Amino acid sequence: MSATINDSQNYAAYTTTDYDVWQKLAGRQISALEEVACREYLDCLTALHPVIAPAAPPKFTELNQQLRAGHGWSIKVVPGFLPVDEFFGLLAGRRFCSSTWLRGMNQLDYLEEPDMFHDIFGHIPLYLNKDYATFAERLGKLGVKYASDEEKITQLQRLYWFTIEFGVMRQNGEVKVYGAGICSSFSETRHIFEDPKVEVVPFVLDDVLAQDFVVTEIQMKYFAIMDFSELWAVVDELEARWA
Ligand SMILES: [Fe+2]
Numbered sequence: 085m086s087a088t089i090n091d092s093q094n095y096a097a098y099t100t101t102d103y104d105v106w107q108k109l110a111g112r113q114i115s116a117l118e119e120v121a122c123r124e125y126l127d128c129l130t131a132l133h134p135v136i137a138p139a140a141p142p143k144f145t146e147l148n149q150q151l152r153a154g155h156g157w158s159i160k161v162v163p164g165f166l167p168v169d170e171f172f173g174l175l176a177g178r179r180f181c182s183s184t185w186l187r188g189m190n191q192l193d194y195l196e197e198p199d200m201f202h203d204i205f206g207h208i209p210l211y212l213n214k215d216y217a218t219f220a221e222r223l224g225k226l227g228v229k230y231a232s233d234e235e236k237i238t239q240l241q242r243l244y245w246f247t248i249e250f251g252v253m254r255q256n257g258e259v260k261v262y263g264a265g266i267c268s269s270f271s272e273t274r275h276i277f278e279d280p281k282v283e284v285v286p287f288v289l290d291d292v293l294a295q296d297f298v299v300t301e302i303q304m305k306y307f308a309i310m311d312f313s314e315l316w317a318v319v320d321e322l323e324a325r326w327a
Pocket residue numbers: 198202203207249264265
C-alpha cells in the first residue's frame with residue numbers, strides 16, 4: 085500500500101501482502117518481546133489484544149476507542165515526519181502521530197522512515213500506561229513552550245530519543261526494553277542483549293541531554309531508568325531548571 089495523504093486510515097486498501105507483512109512482523113515480535121520487554125509494555129499489549137494481534141493490521145478506530153477510554157489519547161494520521169514543533173504540539177494534546185503504510189516483505193528488518201508497524205506496535209501500547217503517557221504529554225508541553233529555543237529543543241529531542249524511542253529500564257535486576265525503536269525491531273531487540281559492545285548506563289539527566297544520536301545508526305548506548313515515575317522527576321527537574 086502506498087502512503088496516502090489523508091487524515092484517516094483507508095483500511096480497505098490494505099492488500100494481502102500488507103496482511104502477510106503485519107502477521108510476520110507482529111508474530112515474530114510478540115515472541116521476541118516476551119522475554120525482554122518491560123512488564124508495563126507487555127501488560128498494555130495484552131490489554132490491546134485482539135485489536136493489536138498478528139491476524140490483521142489494527143483498525144485505528146478500534147485502537148482509538150481503547151486509547152481514549154484509557155487516558156484520553158488518540159492517533160493522528162500523518163504522511164511522514166512532522167516538523168518538531170507540530171510533533172511536540174500533538175503530544176501535548178495527547179495525540180500520537182502514525183503513518184498508515186506498511187513496509188514491503190523485503191524490508192522486514194530495515195526501514196528508512198517509520199511505517200505503521202513501528203508507529204503502532206512500537207509506540208501505541210504504552211499510551212495505555214498512565215505514568216508513561218503523562219510523561220509524553222509533559223514532554224510535549226515543554227516542547228511547545230520552548231519551541232523557539234533551539235538548544236532546549238535539541239535537549240528535548242535527546243530526552244525523547246533515549247526514552248520513548250530507545251528507552252530501557254531495570255526490573256528485578258534485569259534490563260528490559262520499552263522504547264518503540266526497540267520494541268518494533270527484531271534486530272534491535274537482539275542487538276541490545278547480544279552485542280558485547282553495547283553499553284547500558286544509569287539514566288542521568290545531564291548525560292542524556294548531552295548525548296548526541298544519529299537516527300540512521302544502530303544504538304550503542306542505552307540509558308536505563310528504574311520505572312516510569314522516574315521520568316516525571318526528570319520533567320519536574322527541567323521545568324524547575326528552565327523556569
Ligand atoms: Fe518512533
